[in-house]
Amino acid sequence: MDWFFKFPHMDDDNLRNLKKAIDEGFRGFTRTYGDIIEGFFYPLQQFLIYAERFMLKTPWPIITLIILAIAFAATRNLRIVAGCLVTLLLIGYFDMWDDTMRTISMIFVCTVMSIAIGLPIGILMSRSNRAQKIVNPILDVMQTMPSFVYLIPVVMLLGIGKVPGLIAVVIYAIPPMIRLTNLGIRLVDRDVLEAADAFGADGSQKLFKVQLPLALPTIMAGINQTIMMALAMVVIASMIGVQGLGQPVLKAIANQYFTLGIFNGLAIVGIAIIFDRVSQAYGQRLQKHREIVHG
Template identity: 60%
Template sequence: MASSCWGLPDFLCSAPELSGSSLRQMRRSIDTGFRDLVRDMSPWIDAATAPLQKFLNGLESLFVNSPWIVVFAALVAAAYGASRSWRIAAGTAVALLGIGWFGLWADSMITLAMVTVCTLVAVIIGLPIGILSARSDRAQRLITPVLDVMQTLPSFVYLIPVVVIFGIGKVPGMIAVVIYATPPMIRLTNLGIRLVDREVIEAADAFGSSERQKLWNVQLPLSLPTLMTGVNQTIMMSLSMVVVASMVGVGGLGKNVLQAINNQFFTMGFLNGFALVAIAIAFDRASQAYGKRLQRHAEATDE
């Protein structure tokens, strides 16, 4: 029997779907099984995340409780050491002074500790996976779809399994940030190693270099500028995810921005957003300048 739906049969007018009871039963079974599995593995999960929690708490305490002038001098010195530019160091100093002037120093240090730990973890995870992708086409074909999913999946979706597994707190927020920030490190590590000149690799082979020697003495040094771009993008991704991670208990500037959104506090949101942008620009300029220095050094070595 035809319906009014363009004269087509009824079964072609509506998309096929499970019945409501079947769908509810399926979701209930999956959710219950997942919760039971997490409950059984919770001692192992807590033991695995405890060192990360201690490291984050220690770094956060160091940044927050140290005299502000010491932290200020260390950050400005780090910016100058990475960039060798007084302009970037002065810009970092102005940004930090502005953050302190508006009373956002403690929250900024909490965010800075979170971003530092997340960046370190993302680099530690992303670097070996990127090397594996560069050395094996099969591994690259398997890893690339996973990276595509990680980068296209809405960031809020990360929070659902993370909260179910780890609960509310800093560690689940940090894990969500790491998931979001790791793909650029993997992709750019893979790209940097694959872009190393084949003639250089052949010369290393001619001198009898092993695969490990080629990796550490040739490929990684020559791909350092690209690797630093990966670190730069990882930092930017971490900072962009901080506000979302504040929904699961991460403090700092992200928490303040979320409160400003919920309560429509324009000034509060703008000032905390300014602090996030200032930190991001300082990190971006310093890491980019460091990458350019590595590039010039690599070119000078080749000549």
């Protein structure tokens, strides 16, 4: 009756041999193709270096004005702009400016990568039910996998540094971008599509001139969620060499520095609120514009 109380499992030796074979196979793959994969991601590394260099080398008043200008152009809301200004001034006053700029450059590059990869996949899913059935389980795994697990294969392939951290963050943050792009395009009113057909629009014209513009508020919600998830991953990615606000938080955890952890944690929260409010306000403006057009 032992089988009734203890779940039957693979023999320990067989299980050990299976794990050993998988581990050795992956190590052999990294030894053979690691340099090729690293070379493939070299342009991404340069993009990240240039973005970080721009944020760090540009004088802080100019960076502040750029961020405020973007916030106002997206929201047309002076209260949100004032909140962004106060947050940035507090971050600088408490000597967290450089780490904040590194984090913002990382989030910027991650967001650009997520849009560049996620938007075409979301469009493909919206146009093919078969593609949706294939991709959805992969997204389920990506969203439920513990974030620490992403670091293992990335570090084994590329080692420790900025690019491995960037890839881990993108993998963790991209699912909302793909899902909401797919959802936004599928929610476009069929009557509008029929009208486009009546005017002789082909598939690409319907996609770029009808479906994507109407789905833009939902796509913006996906970008918003991607940014929030990327920020949540920053502290974990600091374990493999990603510089920014995550490293002081990690240092505070290791050495029990309460104020260091709280201040840098609040800086991450401040950046998250800026990104969230600006992207949400822009999405709401797009939504109102769409309602006016169809009203």
